Amino acid sequence: TNTNIQLSSSFDKHLLSSILTFIFECVKYDFDETSIRSKLNDLQFTNKSRQDRFLNEYNKYLSIIQLYLKQKSIEHDRLLNINWRLDLQLKTNYTDKLLEPIYTLNWTKRDKYTANTDQIQFTCSQENLQELLEKFKDAQSVLHQMQYQQQAKK
Template identity: 50%
Template sequence: MELSNDIQQDIGRLGDETILNNNNYEKIVDKTFLLFSQTSSSSSLFDSLSIDSILLNRLVSSLLTFIFECAKYDLNDANILSKFEEYNLTLKQRQQYFIEKYRQYIKIIQIYLNEKTIEYDRLIDINWRLNLHLKTNQSDRIVQPNYFLTLKKRLQYTKNIEDIQFQCTPENLQELVEKLKEAAHCLERFTTTPTTTKTK
């Protein structure tokens, strides 16, 4: 999880009692989480806060980004607390208040992310088995290799694991491997190609 320096500083400001008192902090957290379930206009949500509008917009924007990243990487309480310490939001009461709200809204946030953003299921493991058919009812001698593969993937924005199982011949498997190698080479060329600059 990588956040820009500006966002890290804004998260730290949320824990600064000289900038926000506890009441305003809780209101910002409450209303930011409400954005995920608010059906009407969100422009009036923050009207009751007596905070400079520029600062308020920055804090809400940075807090939203932090929430998105926590959900994207499926951070647990300990991970979130570690990030708060890293970003200098060290007040235990404020840390705990955020975590309680995060637990309350995480399912809604995951639904929101699934609907509004593009994120792909993640392949986390591959298991394979070679089956060798030696004979059938019609023949006493037949050697027919067949691969049985199980792909394990984590569903987007969740901890749920799903198995994809299929069988294929050695030729099919070789073709799949070649296509994956080709895709990997394309990605490598894309990520290592130096940016061309115009010379005057």
């Protein structure tokens, strides 16, 4: 069912973002029902009937989510360029002001079966950027290991 959800507050947006991140991570790591229940319990989501409902909906849409993530993922040979810039987000309340660094990233990737390019733009915090960099380093290490193994076979 396609419904438009109106997010009225930053709390609603944060909540939705957290739920989607949890779902995507479960799909990414191919968690089974026991693992998901364990993670939900760790997050203090302990009501069994709610867990059952979540798992029912999760399993119902699992193949669609997997397809979506597969389409949105970027294979290493398709990523052409990454540009970034630093912005400062001003957060204020009645007592103080805080400048928080926000990074804007622009990725250029090649479409899968064509020579066309596509632009992806998103923003992240410094912590998110550091996590992304670590994942890139891990991926680079895996690629080097795969290349080394292929050369060793020859």
